[in-house]
Amino acid sequence: MMKYLIATVTVTLSGCVSIRDDGDHIFSRAYAVQRTRPVVAIDAAAARYVETTGFWEMSEHRRYSQGDLDSDDLVDATMVTTYEQGQTFKRVMFVSLGSHPTHISTIELGGKGEQMASTAKIQDGLMQGEGMRYAPTDGMCCPSLPFTDSYAVRDGIVK
Numbered sequence: 001m002m003k004y005l006i007a008t009v010t011v012t013l014s015g016c017v018s019i020r021d022d023g024d025h026i027f028s029r030a031y032a033v034q035r036t037r038p039v040v041a042i043d044a045a046a047a048r049y050v051e052t053t054g055f056w057e058m059s060e061h062r063r064y065s066q067g068d069l070d071s072d073d074l075v076d077a078t079m080v081t082t083y084e085q086g087q088t089f090k091r092v093m094f095v096s097l098g099s100h101p102t103h104i105s106t107i108e109l110g111g112k113g114e115q116m117a118s119t120a121k122i123q124d125g126l127m128q129g130e131g132m133r134y135a136p137t138d139g140m141c142c143p144s145l146p147f148t149d150s151y152a153v154r155d156g157i158v159k
Contacts, residue, residue, distance in 0.1 A: 035066065038077035038096035045094050045104040046081060055083035055090070067122030070153045074098030078120045078127050080109065091117045093129055095151075095158050105158040107151060116143050127151040127158070 042064075050057055061082040069076040076097045082089055090111030096104050109117035109129045117131035128150050132143035151158050 034098060035075045037101040038075065038098055039064065039066075039079070041096045041101040041104055042077055042079045042094045045096075045106070046079070049083065049092065049106070053083065053085075055085045058082040058084055058089070061091075061118075063119045065119075065121045065127075068098075069095070069122055069125060069127065070097055070099070070156070071125060072097075072099050076122065076153075078122060080117055080120045080129065088112050091131070093117070093120050093127070093151075095127065095153075097153065097156065100156065103156070107158060109149070112140060115147060117149075125152065 046057060049055070059081065061080075063080045065078045066075050068074065074097070076095070078093055078095050080091055080093045082091055088111060091109040093107045093109050094104055095107070096102075107129075109115070109120075109131070110133075113134065115131060115133040117129040119131070120127055120129050122128075128148050130146070130148050133145040133147045134140075134143040135145050138144050153159075
């Protein structure tokens, strides 16, 4: 019987910097922390959603996106996930702005019998939820009409 050894190696690069699109140099550690805060806040909000609604999360459907939604040069984050209860489910998008990462906006993107959003991406300062809607003749398993819904941040609120 063969035995396998799996090792993880972590390497730290001294003096490593990241360059933003505008050419500014920023230290990787500070930038990494700023990019991480909105995602960590979203993860906590997703857990609270379970506690407050009684739906359970199907976390294998999580899709994250990061970018600048409110033109403040900070990284914002979105996450779309699926919650299920009994024979029904719904898709929910969480949004966290880098300037206020603990303030989470929640947008329900539809569910069984309505529409099935599968991804959210940040592009040109907008959040775009993409997926499939049901045609009148579609079965509950299989929506067939593609859709894109766009959302923007105005005065710190997702609209």
